[in-house]
Amino acid sequence: MTVRRTTLGGRTHEFPTLVELMAKATPLRSGDVLAGCAAESAAERVAAQTVLADLPLATFLDEQVVGYDEDDVTRLVLDTHDAAAFAPVASLTVGEFRDRLLAWAAAGDETSISALAPGLTPEMVAATSKLMRNADLVAVGRRTRVVTGLRSTIGLPGTLASRLQPNHPTDDPVGVTASILDGLLHGSGDAVIGINPATDSPARTVALLDLVDAVISRYGIPTQSCVLAHVTTTLRAMEQGAPVDLVFQSVAGTQEANRGFGVTLDLLAEARAGALALGRGTVGDNVTYFETGQGSALSAGAHLGVGGRPVDQQTLEARAYGVARQFRPLLVNTVVGFIGPEYLYDGKQVLRAGLEDHLCGKLLGLPMGVDVCYTNHAEVDGDDTDSLMLLLGAAGCSFVIAVPGSDDVMLHYQSLSFSDVLTTRSVLGLRAAPEFEAWLARMDLLGDDGRVRELAPDAPAAKALLAAATP
Numbered sequence: 001m002t003v004r005r006t007t008l009g010g011r012t013h014e015f016p017t018l019v020e021l022m023a024k025a026t027p028l029r030s031g032d033v034l035a036g037c038a039a040e041s042a043a044e045r046v047a048a049q050t051v052l053a054d055l056p057l058a059t060f061l062d063e064q065v066v067g068y069d070e071d072d073v074t075r076l077v078l079d080t081h082d083a084a085a086f087a088p089v090a091s092l093t094v095g096e097f098r099d100r101l102l103a104w105a106a107a108g109d110e111t112s113i114s115a116l117a118p119g120l121t122p123e124m125v126a127a128t129s130k131l132m133r134n135a136d137l138v139a140v141g142r143r144t145r146v147v148t149g150l151r152s153t154i155g156l157p158g159t160l161a162s163r164l165q166p167n168h169p170t171d172d173p174v175g176v177t178a179s180i181l182d183g184l185l186h187g188s189g190d191a192v193i194g195i196n197p198a199t200d201s202p203a204r205t206v207a208l209l210d211l212v213d214a215v216i217s218r219y220g221i222p223t224q225s226c227v228l229a230h231v232t233t234t235l236r237a238m239e240q241g242a243p244v245d246l247v248f249q250s251v252a253g254t255q256e257a258n259r260g261f262g263v264t265l266d267l268l269a270e271a272r273a274g275a276l277a278l279g280r281g282t283v284g285d286n287v288t289y290f291e292t293g294q295g296s297a298l299s300a301g302a303h304l305g306v307g308g309r310p311v312d313q314q315t316l317e318a319r320a321y322g323v324a325r326q327f328r329p330l331l332v333n334t335v336v337g338f339i340g341p342e343y344l345y346d347g348k349q350v351l352r353a354g355l356e357d358h359l360c361g362k363l364l365g366l367p368m369g370v371d372v373c374y375t376n377h378a379e380v381d382g383d384d385t386d387s388l389m390l391l392l393g394a395a396g397c398s399f400v401i402a403v404p405g406s407d408d409v410m411l412h413y414q415s416l417s418f419s420d421v422l423t424t425r426s427v428l429g430l431r432a433a434p435e436f437e438a439w440l441a442r443m444d445l446l447g448d449d450g451r452v453r454e455l456a457p458d459a460p461a462a463k464a465l466l467a468a469a470t471p
Contacts, residue, residue, distance in 0.1 A: 002063075003015070003016050004021060004051045004055070005051070006047050006050050006051050008043060008046060008047045008050065009043060011043070013043075013044055013047035013048070013051075015048060015051060017306065017307060017309060018059070018060075018063045018064075018065055018306075019037075019065045019305045019306055019307070019309045019310075019311055020037070020309060021048055021051060021052055021055075022052070022065060022123070022126065022127060022130070022311070022312055022315050023037035023038065023039075023310065023311065023312035023315075024037075024038070024039040024044055024045060024047075024048035025039075025045065025048035025049045025051075025052045025127070025130045025131075026038070026039075026045075026130055026312045026314055026315075027045070027130065027352055028045070028349070029294070029313065029314070029343070029344055029345070029349045029352075029353065030341060030342060030343060030344065030345035030349065031294065031295045031298055031313040031342065031343035031344065032310075032312050032313060034298065034342055034343070035298050035303060035310040035312075035313070036310060037309070037310040037311070037312055038312075049130060049131055052094055052095075052127055052130065052131065053093065053094055053095030053098075053131055054093050054094075054095060055093060055094050055127070056092075056093055056094075057089060057090070057092050057093060057094055057096075057097050057124055058090055058091075060121050060123040060124050060127070061078070061081065061121070064078075064123075064305075064306060065123055065305045065306060065311050065315060066253075066254055066305040066306065066311060066319070067305070067306050070255075071254055071255045071256075072255045072264075072265055073253060073254055073255055073258070073319055073322060073323055074319075076265060076322065076323065076326060077121050077122060077319070077322040078121070080118075080326065081118075081119065081121065082118035082119045083119065084119070085115060085116060085117070085118040085119030085120075086116070086118075086119025086120065087119070088112070088115075088116065089116060089119075094124075094127045094128055094131065095131060097124075097128055098128050098131045098132060098136070101113060101128070101140045102136060102139060102140060104140075104143065105139045105140045105142065105143040106139070108143065109143070110143050110144070110145045113140065113143055113144050113145075113363070114144055114145045114146065114365075116363070117146075117325075117363065117364055117365030118365065120363055120364060121322065122253070122315070122318035122319040122320075122321055122322040122360070122364065123315060123318065123319070125318055125359070125360045125363040125364060126314055126315040126317075126318040126319075126360055127315075128363075129314070129318075129356045129359055129360055130314070132359075134351070134352065134355055134391070137355040137356060137358070137359045137395065138355065138391055138394055138395040140359055140363075141355070141358050141359040141362055141395035141396055141397070142394065142395050142396040143396075144359070144362040144363055144396070145157070145396075146362055146365055146366060146367045146368070146398065147367070148284060148286040148328075148329070148330045148331070148367040149281070149283040149284025149286060149330070150224045150245060150246070150280070150281040150282075150283065150284050150285070150286055150287065150330050151222050151223060151224050151245070151280075151281060151282045151283060151435070152190050152191070152222050152223050152224070152283065152433040152434075152435045152436050153283055153284070153433055153434060153435060154190075154191055154330060154331065154367050154398050154399060154433060155367050155398045156433070156434065157396075158429070158430060158431060159430060159431050159432065159433055159434070160393055160397065160398075160399065160400065160421070160424060160425055160428075160430040160431075160432075161190045161191035161369075161398060161399035161432065161433050161436075162188045162189065162190060162191055162399055162400055162401070162402050162418075162421045162432075163188075163189070163191045163192045163193075163194045163331070163333075163369070163399055163400070163401045163402065164179075164180065164183035164184070164188045164189035164192070164193045164194070164402060164418075165179075165194055165195070165196070165401050165402065165403045165408065165415070166178075166179030166180045166183065166193065166195055166403075166404075167179075167195060167196050167198075167403065167408055167409065167410035167411060168198065168409070168410055169198055169409055169410045170198055171195075171197055171198045171199070171204055171207075171208060173207075173211055176195065176208070176211065177211065177215070179403075179404050180193060180212070180215060181465055182404050182418065183402065183404070183418050184221070184465055185445065185452075185455065185461075185462060185465065186402075186418035186419060186421070186422060186452060187418075187421070187422060187432055187436075187440055187445065187452035188402050188418045188421055189221070189223050189436070190222075190223055190399075190432045190433040190435075190436030190437075191223070191331055191369065191398075191399035191433070192223060192224050192225065192226050192245075192246060192289065192330075192331060193212050193215075193216070193223060193224075193225050193226070194225070194226040194227075194228055194246075194248075194289070194401075195208050195212070195226070195227050195228065196228045196410060196411060197227055197228065197229055198410055200229050200230055200233050201233070202229075202233055202236040202237055202240065205227045205229045205233050205234065205237045205242070206237050206240055206242045208227045209225060209227050209237060209242045209243050209244060210242070210243065212225035212227075213225055213243040219439075219443070219464065219465070220439070221436075221439055222282070222283075222433075222435035222436055222438075222439050223436060224245035224246055224280075224330070225243070225245050225246070226245060226246040226248050226289055227248070228248045228289075228291075229248070230249070230262060231247060231248070231249040231263055231267060231268065231271045232262070232267070234247050234248065234271060235270070235271055235274060238274050238275070238278070243280070244274075244275055244278060244280075245275075245280050245287070246275070246287055246288065246289040246330060246331070247271040247272060247274070247275045247287060247288050247289065248288075248289045248290070248291070249261070249263055249268060249271070249288075249289075249290060249291075250290070250291045250292070250296070251263065251268075251290050251291075251292060251320050251323045251324060252292065252296045252297045252300070252302070252316070252319075252320050252323075253296075253297055253315075253316035253317060253318070253319030253320040253322070253323070254297050254302050254303070254311075254316065254319065256297075256300070256302035257296060257297040257300050257302035257303070257316075258323070259302075260300040260302055265323070265326070268288075268323075268326075268327055269327070271288075272287060272288050272327050272328075275287035275288070283435065284330070285328075286328055286329060286330035286367075287330065288324075288327045288328065288329040288330065289329060289330060289331045289332070290320075290323075290324040290327075290329055290331075290332045290333075291332075291333055291334075291335055291371075292317060292320040292321070292324070292332065292333075292334050292335075292357075293317070293334055293335045293336065293338055293339050294313045294314055294316075294317045294334070294336070294339070294343055294344060294353050294357065295313050295339040295340075295342070295343025295344070296316075296317075296320070296339065297311075297313070297316045298310075298313055298316075298343065299339060299342075299343070303316060313343060314353070314356055317334065317356075317357060317360070318360045318361075318364070321360060321361045321364045321366055322364065324361075324366055325364055325365050325366055329366065329367065330367065331367055331369060331398070331399065332361055332366045332367060332368055332369065333368070333369035333370055333371050333399070333401065334353075334354065334357040334358075334361070334368075334369075334370055334371065335371040335373060336350055336353050336354040336357060336370055336371060336372065336373065336388075337350040337353075337354075337372075337373045337374035337375065337378060337380055337413075338371065338373050338374075338375065338411075338413055340375050340377070340378060341375070341377060341378040341379060344378070345378070345379060346378070346379035346380060346384075347374075347379065347380045347381065347383070347384030347385075347387075348384075350374060350378070350380055350384060350385075350388065351384060351387060351388045351391070354370050354372065354388045354391075354392060355388075355391060355392070355395065357370065358370055358392060358395055358397055359395070362396075367398045367399075368397065368398055369397060369398045369399035369400060369401070370388075370392055370397055370400060370401075371400070371401040371415055372385045372388050372389050372392065372400055372401070372415065372416050373385070373401070373408075373413050373414060373415040373416075374413065374414050375412075375413050375414075376412070376413070376414065382406075382414075385414070385416065386420075389416060389420060389423075389424055390424060390427065390428070393424040393425075393427070393428045393430060394428060400416055400420075400421060400424070401415055401416065402415065402416045402417055402418045402420065402421050403415045403416070403417065403418075404417070404418070405417055406420065422451070422452060425451075426451065431450070437450075440452065443461045443464070443465070444459070444460065444461045445461055
């Protein structure tokens with residue numbers, strides 16, 4: 001066992017394991033306090049960050065935070081590591097890697113940053129992000145390019161896509177379609193029209209898939225649908241001939257946590273193969289969609305690493321991205337404030353976590369989005385989500401999630417509204433996915449300035465969409 005130490009303010013700080021070093025170096029969050037692995041003081045955190053900065057980046061190929069023999073996520077990450085892609089930074093320490101990323105970002109060198117993805121491990125990017133200020137997370141995220149596609153193209157420079165989330169507490173077709181109409185008239189839905197079903201039954205899943213597909217097909221909307229049922233439910237829906245565009249699943253950063261979600265790597269591979277066989281893409285073949293969130297492994301009691309020590313929740317979150325990238329997703333998003341204040345206590349922690357998650361996902365090659373959200377018992381409000389929303393837009397976030405009026409009446413949490421997406425695009429000069437923007441223009445939903453314009457209820461476009469969305 002290698003004991004790493006440093007002296008700060010006349011006191012020697014020791015970190016006996018890599019697991020402890022990573023945890024102590026993490027900016028404060030309530031989940032790590034709950035797990036008993038957080039730094040006990042700001043001085044200890046700075047000491048850990050100092051030691052971490054001098055750690056060779058290649059250390060993470062030889063030492064694990066979750067053991068290779070007992071965890072298939074660790075095996076997946078290490079067995080698929082691309083040494084050639086890693087070579088340009090293989091000699092650097094974590095601190096030097098941070099500096100190199102910032103230098104490339106300042107120079108606008110997107111190619112050098114993005115080419116690293118197959119050679120980076122989740123622990124490498126998590127460690128690097130722990131040494132960054134929020135502005136650093138934005139600067140590097142902005143220059144990390146990941147582009148995917150199915151029927152719309154996600155992640156192009158100067159774009160911000162959105163998931164239109166028309167949830168309803170009883171999956172009522174009229175309520176769902178009213179929300180779809182509202183979102184489309186606000187220019188939302190270019191990433192996906194994605195519904196969280198109130199019940200995870202195959203029959204309900206098929207009915208919702210048919211409903212959304214009918215709207216998309218009738219008006220040739222260049223987007224994809226997704227009912228966020230469990231992957232096994234989606235497999236059954238495909239067997240019944242349902243119009244499945246994207247296979248969805250929540251994933252986590254340890255084998256045990258994924259077992260708690262009822263999934264294995266083999267099951268995810270089977271589902272992806274089934275969706276690919278349907279051949280529903282027009283501009284690409286990315287057919288999976290994953291959701292993650294800091295604290296998911298801890299909430300399942302599946303957060304322990306080498307020696308039975310707790311792994312910090314941000315490192316485990318990055319490991320979830322190591323799972324997701326294996327299946328070439330169209331979309332990945334962190335539900336950053338959804339799990340609750342036990343894991344991210346207040347607006348400052350939520351904002352920091354959202355920027356970390358976005359950067360780490362992008363560095364690993366994922367089309368990273370964020371559900372800018374919070375539960376009503378957290379110390380978070382709309383000003384906090386406004387700040388995160390605009391910072392993510394500046395950071396080149398692939399997509400965000402939007403619901404009617406920013407209030408999800410089925411999941412009982414606060415997210416962004418459709419108008420928030422328009423605000424972010426307007427303030428930062430961003431646009432919708434190009435195929436979707438062209439459709440908005442054909443539907444007469446864009447003004448001369450290229451922005452979504454307000455329509456009278458009897459306008460032809462509004463009447464046409466209303467007719468398409470009527471069950």
